[in-house]
Amino acid sequence: MPQNVWSLLAFGDTGWGDELLAGASITVQLAIVSLACGLILGLILAFGRLSHWRALRWLTDVYIIFIRGTPEFLVLLLVFFGLDQVVHMAATGLGFQSGFEIPKFAAAVAGLSLIFGAYASEVFRGAYLAVPPGQIEAAMACGMSSSQVFRRIRLPQMWRFAIPGLTNLWMVLLKDTSLAAVIALDELLRQAKVASEATREPLLFYVSAGVLYLVLTGISDIVRHRLERSAQRGFAR
């Protein structure tokens, strides 16, 4: 390497270390906010698919088929650049002066949680169905109402069944945040690209970004392990 690696990765105005960490921070923020919104959306969609109303089942089916059947990149492009236009048209249609612009971060979260929600709904649906019917029957036989059965029997166990699938999706989400570079969000991978072009040291910066992603997924794995252990308590192996 022609230049000292540590001076290139230094913090402050001479090195790129602070830019990379700022990128990692945006990546983490994006992923966590999208996870929260996506989980809520996923639950709603799962119950939509399990609903007794045919129209609702059909609607959620179409949504999930659309999202799962199109590349993430296309969905994000449409949300990032299309949502603004829809809002703009609606506002001018209603007679408002429209200077409105969806903040970049919000647009990215919207796109990522729409995708996460669609996949998570299938995990939730699987988890819902994984609760043994015998337990539900037993609870009913004890005289519980259907909302009590849901609260006391289904929900606590759904969580246990859903964790492996959800943590998997979380890992995918963490890496999908790199797609947000198309709307000029300076997330980790984009910062690595800018730094590598500016310094002509692509290997150094892409490897550094890779290490940071590994640190993030490594931490996620520890959290997953803890969550699984706490969800498994009471279940002897």
Next chain:
Amino acid sequence: MLRKLLTAAAIVAIAAFSAGGAFAEGMTIRIATEGAYPPFNGKDAAGNLVGFDVDIANALCAEMKDQCTIVAQDWDGIIPGLVANKYDAIIASMSITDERKQSVDFTDPYYSNYLRVMAKTGSGITSIDDLAGKSVGAERSTVASQWAEDNLGRSSDVKLYDTQTAAYSDLTSGRLDAMISDIYPAYDWLQSNPGYEFVADKIDINDKIAIAVRKGDDKLREAFNAAIKAIRDDGTYAKINAKYFPFDIF
């Protein structure tokens, strides 16, 4: 390739919706650049946008007496962002192509790309004709390789490489007598490889680089055209040019 197709599809979809805001006087002009293509547009380690495109953008704004903001925008989303009205112009070393003309309008060019031949200093090659019988390298599937095959295919031994780097290493090892490439990356390489030089005249391939604006935004396009002409005439352009290249790139 898939990304390119998807981006194109998104542009069409967005354009169908697009409200197509036009530029009006007294407005702040929002300009996008890529920020990952030095020395034309890049970032310094403090995170500031720097480079030829950025300097030109600032000079044009000063000339037009307008307020400008310059933002960095990744290349994949740079045209969709313009169409979706996230900014008003792209000054990011974008070549005028027929494909792009379908989604955006271009101003007059503010610089041009040429091909140049490089050889060892003192090689005796002084014109394109001198390349006859010599081995000439270029990167595969580029404008340079196309030109070399079309024009030197019969007279010279044209060798194509998968990467520019591979061609450079054969030039330095002596397996190539000369190499053809886009002028700017070649100039950059020559800076760190003394002992090699440009030979023969530059080859005009009609690759013009211009500012992109939304379709139909004629007022802004005309304003940029007038400003480009003005900074060419008053020497501002030459000053910026000299900061990056010792030859006229217009």
